[in-house]
Structure formats: structure tokens, C-alpha cells
Amino acid sequence: MKFVDEFRDTEKAKTLTKEIHRLAKKLENKQGINQSRPLQIMEFCGGHTHTIFRYGIEQMLPDNIEMVHGPGCPVCVLPMGRVDDCVTLAERPEVIFTTFGDAMRVPGSKKSLLQAKADGADIRMTYSPMDALNLARTNPDREVIFFGLGFETTMPSTALTVLQAEREGINNFSLFCNHITTVPTIKAVLDSPDMQLDGFLAPGHVAMVIGERPFDFIAKDYHKPLVITGFEPLDILHSMWMLLKQINEDRSEVENQYTRIVPTEGNTPALEAISKVFEVREFFEWRGLGSIDHSGVRMKKEYTAYDAEQKFSVPNLKIADPKSCQCGEVVKGVIKPWDCKIFGTKCNPENPMGALMVSSEGACAAYYNNGYEKKIA
Amino acid sequence: MIDLENLPKTKFRGKNITLAHGAGGKAMRDLIDEIFVAGFDSPELTLLEDQARFDLSNLNKLGNRLAMTTDCYVVDPLFFPGGDIGKLAVTGTVNDLAVGGATPLYLTCGMIIEEGFPIDDLQRIVASMKSTADSAGVRIVTGDTKVVPRGAADKLFINTAGVGVIPETSNIQANRAQAGDVVVINGYVGDHGAAIVDARGELALEISTVTDCQPLNDLITEMLKVCPDIHCMRDATRGGLATVLNEFASSSEVAIQLDNTKIPVREEVRGVCEILGLDPLYLANEGKLIAIVSKEDSESLLAAMQKHPIGKDSCIIGAVEESPQGKVILETGFGGNRIIDMLIGEQLPRIC
Numbered sequence: 193m194k195f196v197d198e199f200r201d202t203e204k205a206k207t208l209t210k211e212i213h214r215l216a217k218k219l220e221n222k223q224g225i226n227q228s229r230p231l232q233i234m235e236f237c238g239g240h241t242h243t244i245f246r247y248g249i250e251q252m253l254p255d256n257i258e259m260v261h262g263p264g265c266p267v268c269v270l271p272m273g274r275v276d277d278c279v280t281l282a283e284r285p286e287v288i289f290t291t292f293g294d295a296m297r298v299p300g301s302k303k304s305l306l307q308a309k310a311d312g313a314d315i316r317m318t319y320s321p322m323d324a325l326n327l328a329r330t331n332p333d334r335e336v337i338f339f340g341l342g343f344e345t346t347m348p349s350t351a352l353t354v355l356q357a358e359r360e361g362i363n364n365f366s367l368f369c370n371h372i373t374t375v376p377t378i379k380a381v382l383d384s385p386d387m388q389l390d391g392f393l394a395p396g397h398v399a400m401v402i403g404e405r406p407f408d409f410i411a412k413d414y415h416k417p418l419v420i421t422g423f424e425p426l427d428i429l430h431s432m433w434m435l436l437k438q439i440n441e442d443r444s445e446v447e448n449q450y451t452r453i454v455p456t457e458g459n460t461p462a463l464e465a466i467s468k469v470f471e472v473r474e475f476f477e478w479r480g481l482g483s484i485d486h487s488g489v490r491m492k493k494e495y496t497a498y499d500a501e502q503k504f505s506v507p508n509l510k511i512a513d514p515k516s517c518q519c520g521e522v523v524k525g526v527i528k529p530w531d532c533k534i535f536g537t538k539c540n541p542e543n544p545m546g547a548l549m550v551s552s553e554g555a556c557a558a559y560y561n562n563g564y565e566k567k568i569a
Numbered sequence: 570m571i572d573l574e575n576l577p578k579t580k581f582r583g584k585n586i587t588l589a590h591g592a593g594g595k596a597m598r599d600l601i602d603e604i605f606v607a608g609f610d611s612p613e614l615t616l617l618e619d620q621a622r623f624d625l626s627n628l629n630k631l632g633n634r635l636a637m638t639t640d641c642y643v644v645d646p647l648f649f650p651g652g653d654i655g656k657l658a659v660t661g662t663v664n665d666l667a668v669g670g671a672t673p674l675y676l677t678c679g680m681i682i683e684e685g686f687p688i689d690d691l692q693r694i695v696a697s698m699k700s701t702a703d704s705a706g707v708r709i710v711t712g713d714t715k716v717v718p719r720g721a722a723d724k725l726f727i728n729t730a731g732v733g734v735i736p737e738t739s740n741i742q743a744n745r746a747q748a749g750d751v752v753v754i755n756g757y758v759g760d761h762g763a764a765i766v767d768a769r770g771e772l773a774l775e776i777s778t779v780t781d782c783q784p785l786n787d788l789i790t791e792m793l794k795v796c797p798d799i800h801c802m803r804d805a806t807r808g809g810l811a812t813v814l815n816e817f818a819s820s821s822e823v824a825i826q827l828d829n830t831k832i833p834v835r836e837e838v839r840g841v842c843e844i845l846g847l848d849p850l851y852l853a854n855e856g857k858l859i860a861i862v863s864k865e866d867s868e869s870l871l872a873a874m875q876k877h878p879i880g881k882d883s884c885i886i887g888a889v890e891e892s893p894q895g896k897v898i899l900e901t902g903f904g905g906n907r908i909i910d911m912l913i914g915e916q917l918p919r920i921c
Contacts, residue, residue: 193839205904248905293846293917306914317917319772319845425903541913562908 199424200247208429209252215436216254222440230258232388232525233435236378237395238265238553239423245558247425253432260525261548261555263377263481264395266342266370267294268547268554271479272511274370275300280507281337281368281500282313288331289315290324291339298550301511321353321367328357328365337500340369345397347371347489348462351469354491354498368500369491372476374398375406376487382414386526391435392418393428396450401466403458404446411444422450469495477510479547480519517546522555529559536560571700576692586686591716604688605712608695609678609702613710621675621710628674631734636671638662639730647690647724649768651779652855654727655694659701659709660782660855662731664804667786668858670741670793671733673705678712679728684719694725705784707731738797745800746821746861750889753860753867755788755874756882757781758810759838762852766841774844776837783856788877792860796870801861804854811850811909813859814887814897822894827887827909829902850899850909851916861889 219225235241241261244250250259263269275298282289282305289305296306296317309315314334318324321338328336340350350367357365374395381387394407399420410418417438421431431449438445448454469491476488491499500506513519517539518532529535529548539545541557548554552561581603589596606614613621628635642658659676666673678698682691702709709729760781767774785804792799801821805813810832818825834842834849842849856879862870867885874880897909 193836193843196843200903202903209904245907247901247903248907249903251905252903296917297914323771561910 196424199422199426201426204426205252205429208426208433212257212429212433212436213254215433215440216256218440219436220256225256227255230256231390231439232258232260233391233393233432234260234262234381234389234525235393235421235428236262236264236374237393237398238268238551239397240393240395240421240428241265241555241558242553243423243425243428245562249425249428252429257432258525260389261523261558262381263478263523264343264374265548265551265553266346266372267298267551269372269478269480270295270298270341270370270547271477272299272301272513273477273507273509275304276302276511277506277508278305278339278368279303279308279313281504282308282315283311284335284504286335287314287504288327288334288336289313289339290318290327290336291315292319292341293317294551295339295341299544321350322356325353325357325362325365328362329360332364334364336365338365338367340367340371343372343374343395343398344401344466345395347466347470348401348459351465354469354495355465357498358495363497366498366500366503367491369470369489371470372478372488373472373486374402377478377481377484378410380481380484380487381524382410382416384524386521387524389416389525391416391439393421393431393435394418394446396420396422396427396454399448399450399454399458401459401462404448404454404456407446411446415444417444418446420446420448420450420454422453468492479513480517480523482520513547514545519546519548519556522548529556532556571696571703573693573696573700576696581688584688586682586684586688586691586716588684588716588718591682591714597714600714604692604695605678605714608692609699609709609712611708611710613675613708614712623675628734631672632736634735636666636669636733636735637730638665639728640665642727642729643723644765645723646768647694649780650764650777652782653694653697654725655697656701656782657855658727658729659698659705659707660784661806662729663705663707663784663786664856664858666731666733667784667789668741668802668804669733669735670739670789670799670802671735672790673707673731673733673786675710675732676702676707677728677730678709680712680714681722681726682714682716683722683724684716686724691725701784705786736793739793739799741799741802743801743803743817743820746817746823746825746889747800748823748889748891749864750800750861751864751867751885752814752825752827752887752889753862753871753874753883754805754810754833754886755785755858755880757833757835757838758805758854758857759834759842759849759852761855762809762847762849763838763841765853766845772845774841776841778835778837778841781854781856783879785856785858785879788874788880789858791873791877791880792870795873796862796866798866799860799862801859803859805857805859806855807853808912809849809851809853810857810859811848811897812911814909815911817859817861818897819895821889824890824893824895825887825897826890827897827899829899831884831886833882833884847916851912
């Protein structure tokens with residue numbers, strides 16, 4: 193398959209892996225980075241976590257490099273209270289509730305959307321908010337709500353859909369906005385006192401929208417090297433090599449490995465659509481991480497008519513994470529998934545207690561599914 | 570062969586199925602005579618007894634064990650690229666018998682029809698069942714029809730049960746895989762799943778993949794001729810290749826090591842999976858068998874399979890190892906490994 197297979201080439205992978213091992217060895221000699229004090233590299237994005245496990249990349253890396261699977265899986269970090277709100281909206285008889293597929297299984301305090309669907313709610317899986325708008329066009333007597341979810345990657349398409357609805361005067365379409373922002377979240381991770389990360393693989397699709405500059409503070413103020421990374425396995429290895437090179441040369445810069453997609457300044461029309469429709473919330477609640485300032489967006493007043501939170505009443509209750517969950521510490525790399533008391537026992541993919549067990553992109557689910565189960569008690 | 574595009578006109582009156590067609594009276598009798606008895610055209614069915622009857626001495630000649638299976642078919646849409654629910658209903662049951670080493674012989678056909686279902690479609694589906702049964706060398710010998718009010722069923726549901734005979738020489742069981750064996754498949758995986766996703770039309774994919782829905786019994790007969798001792802064999806339907814191999818690994822208490830570069834997946838199917846965030850190893854197939862045989866037997870088996878029209882793309886995709894017990898491990902083809910587990914629930918497309 194063209195434009196895919198080139199980025200999965202085994203020979204190139206071997207060359208890169210060899211170089212990564214060579215650089216890691218140099219670090220061991222120079223800075224005493226070894227298995228007991230490994231270099232901690234965070235891949236922020238769930239898409240990267242998925243690639244890393246799908247291709248077995250962790251096993252290809254030297255022992256003194258540890259991947260920390262960050263909080264960038266929007267499905268995982270959705271708090272239970274918001275899922276409850278979704279269920280409340282979806283169970284209104286006049287509503288067709290539309291959502292991306294993998295949000296269906298996220299547990300709320302009482303049920304998931306999948307269970308609500310079985311109980312009779314009209315919930316439909318869509319691949320694009322435009323599909324939801326189309327449902328609104330063809331079902332004028334129903335209220336179609338789209339569950340807007342994800343980082344800056346998916347924000348432009350929801351924003352453009354709202355603008356399209358406005359242009360066409362479609363009044364039975366609204367958005368339940370749960371979009372979240374990348375940079376404040378990385379900042380929250382960096383500000384956490386137990387943080388010990390040494391570098392970042394930054395999300396390529398977010399950077400495609402927001403550009404390289406918003407990441408500058410990580411290199412400048414926190415002195416952590418960062419590489420904007422694509423999603424194919426060679427992208428990951430290439431970025432890892434770039435990152436190790438920076439660390440070896442005592443540099444902390446923002447570098448862009450994903451130049452085939454990410455322009456330095458981002459995507460201006462996409463950014464315009466976002467700022468037209470959305471504004472930053474004072475704070476947003478994350479499953480596993482708690483409340484983070486400015487980490488979410490809501491719809492601007494001008495678009496109240498398309499804001500499901502304004503149009504319908506939602507309970508908006510805060511539901512605390514189960515006490516036994518240690519997702520926050522896993523996300524920050526303080527502990528590995530198997531160090532959590534309930535990993536693989538009370539918390540497993542069939543019955544997820546914590547955020548990271550919810551989606552296959554969550555670190556705990558990935559560990560569990562990929563058989564890191566010798567560590568399961 | 571039956572020409573599905575140019576079916577003979579029936580004497581049957583009316584365009585759509587009504588509740589009267591399930592009420593036990595004259596209308597139902599007409600439906601049975603004109604659509605089912607005429608369409609399936611088997612001597613047992615024509616007698617219109619409440620049961621089909623078989624001469625045991627004929628069955629005894631074929632083997633020493635009777636095999637029986639049943640399956641329900643609720644696919645949506647009813648017609649899809651390369652097949653329809655009728656073809657599926659015959660193929661699926663024939664294949665469930667054949668992968669156990671049985672010679673499939675007789676099928677039953679139960680239909681639950683929603684009020685208002687078009688007679689033309691029903692006739693096409695029955696003809697497709699007959700055509701598939703003929704090609705598999707089986708007969709539909711008894712059946713039942715129920716008509717339910719609009720909304721009580723989705724268009725048409727079919728149940729088929731099948732009976733076959735297992736020859737004395739064969740002993741195919743999910744718990745017989747042993748270290749040193751190899752894993753064989755008869756061609757490309759995921760075609761049926763991709764064709765169904767496309768046929769639902771929600772995604773406007775414009776692909777040309779058709780279902781692989783096909784009876785496997787003739788191929789299996791050829792396989793058993795050169796390799797009577799097939800250890801394990803199943804057809805990889807719902808849950809795909811991954812699920813069948815997990816069943817083998819778990820029942821046999823062995824590990825199965827797969828090589829991703831050897832598993833045949835069509836470019837288009839790979840493309841669909843890339844776009845939709847699905848994994849071809851979990852996509853449904855309707856004409857793919859997975860067999861586990863000893864390494865010594867594998868060469869002659871493969872040669873025989875590749876000579877058969879539905880086995881020409883057969884290949885070895887992996888090997889059985891002692892440990893880790895119960896696990897299926899995929900060598901990713903990139904340098905690492907990953908565990909291929911059973912699916913939890915449905916395969917859901919990822920957000921990003």
C-alpha cells in the first residue's frame with residue numbers, strides 16, 4: 193500500500209534500531225543511564241501508544257529506555273460524569289445521539305453508551321461529525337447531538353460542522369462539546385512534583401493543526417527535548433533517534449520529524465474555525481488526572497443554539513475516580529501499569545475501573561492485551 | 570447452474586409476504602409449494618412429510634460418526650457484493666460440518682420473514698440457497714416458515730441445520746495442536762468483513778472486494794485425501810483468524826506463533842482497515858479454513874490445496890510452539906511481537 197508500506201520498512205527499522213542502541217549505549221557511558229535509572233520518554237498521544245504496541249516497538253528499544261504512555265487518549269481521560277451526561281442526553285426520546293465508535297464502551301457511573309443503546313436509546317456510531325449533520329438533515333423531527341471528543345486533531349472538523357449547520361440553518365443539530373487541549377495538559381504533567389520525564393514524542397496530528405510553536409515552552413522553560421512525531425512505526429523509531437541525539441548533544445529543542453504533514457505554523461483555516469466556534473474553559477476535569485486549568489474548550493455564546501449543554505439540561509455531576517485507581521501515576525510515568533494494585537485483577541479490559549484500561553490505546557489496556565501479565569498478581 | 574438474474578416466473582400471487590403466508594392456510598401452502606418446494610427441488614422435501622427420512626445403510630458406507638450443526642443468519646444487508654443471506658446460510662452450515670472432517674449431506678431451512686418482505690427477493694434468496702447447495706453437493710430436505718408482524722424481525726432471518734458423516738480415518742479436534750505443527754490457511758483473510766462494511770453503504774468506500782463466501786467441503790475432501798490426519802481445523806468466520814487460533818491455542822495448551830508478513834490480506838482490505846481503524850485478523854470470513862497439521866504433512870497438503878480453485882492462495886502462516894501456553898503471538902514484520910488476544914465485544918473504530 194503506497195504511502196504506508198514505505199513507513200513500515202523492516203530494513204530501515206533495523207538501521208534505526210541499531211543507531212538507537214548505539215546512542216543509548218553512549219548515554220549509559222556518559223550519564224549513567226541504565227536499566228535501573230532508565231531514560232523516560234513520554235509519547236503523549238494514544239495513537240502513538242497504539243503504534244508502539246501494534247508493532248512491538250518497546251521490545252526493539254534498549255533496556256535503558258522506558259516508554260511512558262501519556263494521557264493523550266481522549267477516550268480514556270473522559271471523566272465518568274461526562275459519560276453520565278452523554279447517557280442522559282442520549283436517553284431523551286427525541287434525541288439521536290451520535291458518537292465516535294470507541295467512546296461507546298467508556299463506563300459511566302451507571303452505564304456506558306453501549307449499555308444505554310441496549311436499553312433503548314437511539315445511539316449511532318459515526319465516523320465524522322458531517323455524518324451526524326446529515327442525520328439531522330434527514331431526520332428533521334428529531335434532535336441530533338454529536339458527541340465532540342478529542343484534542344485539536346478533531347476540533348476543526350466539529351467546528352466546521354457547526355459552521356455548516358449555521359450556514360444551512362439546520363436547527364435540530366447540536367454539539368456536546370468535550371474537546372480538550374494538548375498544551376495545558378503537557379504543562380500539568382511537567383508541573384507535577386513526581387515527574388521525571390526526559391523527553392517527549394509530541395502528537396503529530398495535533399501539531400498539524402496548531403503548528404510547532406505552542407510546544408516551544410517545553411524545550412525553553414522546562415528544558416525537555418521534544419520531537420513532533422508521525423504515526424507509522426518508522427516515524428516512531430526515527431523520532432526516538434532524533435530525541436536521543438538531542439539528549440546526547442545536551443540540546444533541548446522542538447524538532448519536527450513529521451514534516452510531510454506538519455507545517456511550522458500549523459493549519460490557519462483550521463485554527464480560524466476553532467477560534468470562531470470555541471473558547472477555552474477555565475478548567476476541565478480529566479479522568480485520572482483531576483481538574484486541569486484551561487485544558488478544555490466550550491462553545492462560544494454566539495453558538496448557544498448549537499450547544500447541547502445549553503439546549504438541553506445535563507446533570508453535570510462530578511463523579512470521583514475509584515479510590516484504588518492509580519491512573520494518574522501511570523500517566524506521569526511514576527509507576528508502571530503492573531505496579532497498580534488493581535491492574536489485571538479488579539481492573540481489566542472487560543471491566544475497566546480506571547481510565548487507562550478503557551480504550552485499547554490506554555497504557556493499562558495495551559499492557560494487559562499484550563501479555564505483560566507475568567506482572568499481574 | 571441457476572441463473573439468479575433470470576428466475577422463472579412463479580404462479581405465486583402478490584408482491585409481498587403478508588401475515589396470511591404464515592397462518593397455516595391456503596396462502597401458506599401456496600408459498601411453500603411455489604417458492605420453497607419448487608425452489609429447493611429435493612425429493613425429500615417434495616414428499617411434504619413433517620420430517621425428512623434417510624436410509625441408514627447409505628450413511629454407514631460414508632463413515633462411522635454422524636456430525637450435526639446449526640447456525641442462524643441475520644446479516645444486514647441481505648444482498649452484498651458476491652453473495653446474499655441465502656448463499657451464506659448454506660455455505661456456513663456446510664463449512665461447519667466440513668471442517669470437522671464430515672461429508673455434508675442434508676440441510677434444513679427455517680425462515681423467519683417480516684411482514685411485507687418482497688416475494689421477488691425471497692425467490693432470489695431461495696434460488697441462491699439451491700444453487701449453493703448444488704455446488705456443495707448437499708440437499709435441503711426439510712424446512713419451516715414463520716411470518717412475523719412488521720418490526721418484529723428485520724426483513725429475513727434464516728436458520729439452517731446440517732447433517733454429515735465423518736469417515737473413520739479422520740480425527741479433527743481443537744485440542745490436538747502440538748509443538749512443531751504448522752498453521753495453514755486457504756487464502757486471503759478479511760474479504761467478507763470488508764465487503765459487508767462496504768455494502769452497508771454508510772462510508773462510500775467504493776472498493777471492489779467481494780465476499781469470499783464459498784463452500785469448503787470439496788477442498789477439504791482433497792485435503793483429507795493427502796493428509797487424513799489433520800490435527801485441528803475450523804473456518805474463520807465471526808471473530809476472524811485471531812479468534813480461531815486463540816481457540817486452538819487454548820484448547821491444545823500450546824502457543825501459536827504467526828508471521829505477519831505471511832498472512833495474505835488484499836491491498837483493498839488492508840486499506841479499509843487502515844482507514845477505519847480495524848484489524849484484518851479479526852474481520853469475518855465465510856470461505857476460509859485454518860488447519861493445523863504436522864510439518865511432515867504440510868508440504869503435500871499445501872500442494873494439494875494449491876491445485877484446488879479455492880485453495881490456490883493457500884500458504885503456511887505460522888507454527889505451533891510449546892509456550893507461552895494458550896497465547897497467539899504475532900511477529901509484526903517490523904522487528905517486534907504482539908499478542909493477538911480474543912476480542913472484547915465488538916471491534917470498535919478508533920477516534921484517532
